[in-house]
Amino acid sequence: MMSSGSLGAEQADAVVVGAGHNGLVAANLLADAGWDVLVLEATGAPGGAVRSAEVTAPGYLSDLYSSFYPLGYASKVLRGLDLTRYGLAWRHAPDVLAHLFPDGRAALLNRDPDVTATSLEEFAPGDGERWLTAYAEWQHVAGPMLDLITTPFPPVRPGLDVLRRLRTGGALRLARRMVLPVRRLGEEMFAGAGGPALLAGSALHTDLSTEDAGSGVYGWLLVMLGQQVGWPVPTGGAQKITDALVARLTERGGRIRHDARVDRVLVARGRAMGVRTIDGGLYRARRAVLADVPAPALxxxxxxxxxxxxxxxxxxxxxxxxxxxxxxxxxxxxxxPWSNRRLATAGTVHLGADLGGLTGYAATLARGELPPDPFLLVGQMSVADPGHSPPGTESLWAYTHLPFRRHWRTEEVVGHVERMEAVLESAAPGFRSLVVGRHVAGPADLEEANPSLVGGALGGGTAAPYQQLFLRPVPGLGRADTPVDRLYLASASAHPGGGVHGAPGANAARAALARDRTLTGGVYRRAVDTAHRAVYR
Structure with missing residues (x-):
């Protein structure tokens, strides 16, 4: 080990900035390739937005950021790491999702397609069969679609697989579906209100509105994954994903330093050489620096x-x-105490609006205003995994979107929490009387606990089409490579974006390995430089 005053006070083949799940995925893949890997994490614990703790009352476990993981469960990236060997197991709620309408009706998504179909049939004759048809179409393209989403851009092989399966006409229709607003998609797929509500509520897990181009594909993807694999939770909380990634990495010799906040990537002759932390610590990267931080921060x-x-x-x-x-x-x-008891067995509940209400809610956010009747995404964690709380109790969460701001007044947050609880009390009279503990995480709290959640934004940047694929995070940077040689973006700000699936981290690791395959990486780097010059000259 070199002296603390020289570059390389600690050395590694790769230095990974940030121990979020993408950073840990990247570190694991590089360790699998035999690289010596050091991860520097700004906070006191690994995991980023995949963490759990008791924050409400003793014996009640809360997932602090994310909870339900259809993409994580289906992800070839995470599955390829064989995290079950390191303690990760999955559980499912009896019902995947329930969307409650203002009139008290509910549309249900269940892992049994016939159960889902029966629920939608109640909203319009024939919608049950329409659901089964839509699901059969999904099954035909599910594999290549997931590959299309999670592999580096351009996704040539998955794209060719989709084309082979659907032929030209079918592929063009699928392309059209991927750019439709979710309201329009729901109208085309169903006659009643149930199916469109499941789609639209799921699309609003992103920052897109029901009228935004591209919102349909998110709703379609999430509900179809819910039908195919459910929206499972890790047994024992989201933290188990992080714990498994850390255990796997350390078994392979990877190291993690906590409370090591990086304030500079050290660049010489256009090449990333290492990093510096805020306390002056210097870390040399012999082969690559990978950054699991938002693009503007990097x-x-x-x-x-x-x-x-x-x-x-x-x-x-x-x-x-x-x-x-x-x-x-x-x-x-x-x-x-739901008034509609159908909600009692759903892991996730969408609460507070029908399709028209969802459109109005999104429009209010777009104007920079706080919705008077917020749409809630609710998680019944003890329904999904009884170990989250004592027998006969419930560990519950809800989140709602706000207009993006870096600064919020305390009274604004407190007032909106009151609105959230009013929505819950309306749907479940007596809810407030059951509360024995509460924990509020506003935008500033989320960012303080996890600096990557800037302003409480969970997705690393908008999911809008103008900031996706080769446009993510900005035009010309659709891959993990950056204009700095041996520096790679490994966060949700990179393609394919937010969600717990590990693809940005995996893409960054693959890019670093590809760059390193020759003695100098010259051929690979010249290709990257040529592409960047075409965009930035």
Whole structure:
């Protein structure tokens, strides 16, 4: 080990900035390739937005950020790491999802397609069969679609597989579906209100509105995955995903340093050489630096504008965050007293609006205003995994979107929590009387606990089409490679974006390995540089 005053006070083949799940995935894949890997995490614990703790009352476990993981369960990236060997197991709620309408009806998604179909049939004759047809169509393309989403851009092989399965006409129809607003998609697929509500509520897990182009594909993807694999939770909480990734990495010799906040990527002759932490610590990277941080933080803060093409710096001024988030966890002394008992067995509940209400809610957010009747995404964690709380009780959470802001007044957050609880009390009279503990995480709280959640934005940037694929995070940077040699973006700001599936981390690891396959990486790097010059000259 070299002296603390020299570059390389600690050395590794790869230095990974950030121990979120993407950073840990990248570190694991590099360790699998025989690389010596060091992960530097700014906070006191690994996991980023995949963590659990008791924050409401003793004996009540809360997933602090994310909870239900259809993409994680289906992800070839996570599955390829064989995390079950490191303690990860999955559980399912009896019903995947329930969407409650203002009139008290509910549309149900269940892992049994016939149960889902029966629920939708209640909203319009024939909608049950329409659901089964739509699910059969999904099954035909599910494999290549997931590959299309999670592999590096451009996804040539998955795209060819989709084309082979659907032929030209079918592929063109699928392409059209992928750009439809979710309201339009729901109208085309169903006659009644149930199916469109399941689609639209699921699309609003992102920052897109029901009228935004591309929102349909998110709703379609989530409900079809829910039908195919459910929306499972890790047994024992989200933390188990992080624990498994950490255990796997350390078994392979990987190291993690906590409370090691990086404030600079060290660049010499256009190449990333290592990083510096805020306490002056210097870490040399012999082969690569991978950053599991938001794109603006990497480029503007850690690298600095002087080391970047001016056009890239200008493009970053147009980078758009997804919306801010307000999340509340409750410890309840009993199950949620839903007026409609169909909701009692659903792991996730969409609450507070029909399709028209969802459109109005999204429009209010777009105007930068707080919705008076917020749409809630609710998680009944003890329904999904009884170990989250004592027998006969419930560990409940709900979150709602806010307009994106870095700063919120305390009274605004407190007032909106009251609105959230009013929505719950309306749907479940007596809810408030069961509360024995509560934990509120506003946008500032989320960012303080996890610096990557800027302004409480959970997705690493908007899911809108203008900031996806080869446009993510800005035009020309659709891959993990950056204009700095041996520096890779491994966060949700990179393609394919948010969600717990590990693809950005895996893509960054693959890019680093590809760059390193020759003695100098010259051929690979010249190709990357040529592509970047075409965009930034």
């Amino acid at each position: 480029y503007l803060d850690l690298v600095g504008a002087a080391a970047l093409p001016p056009r890239l710096v200008a493009d970053l001024t147009h980078f758009r965050w997804d919306g801010s988030t307000l999340k509340v966890d409750w410890a309840l002394s009993g199950p949620v």
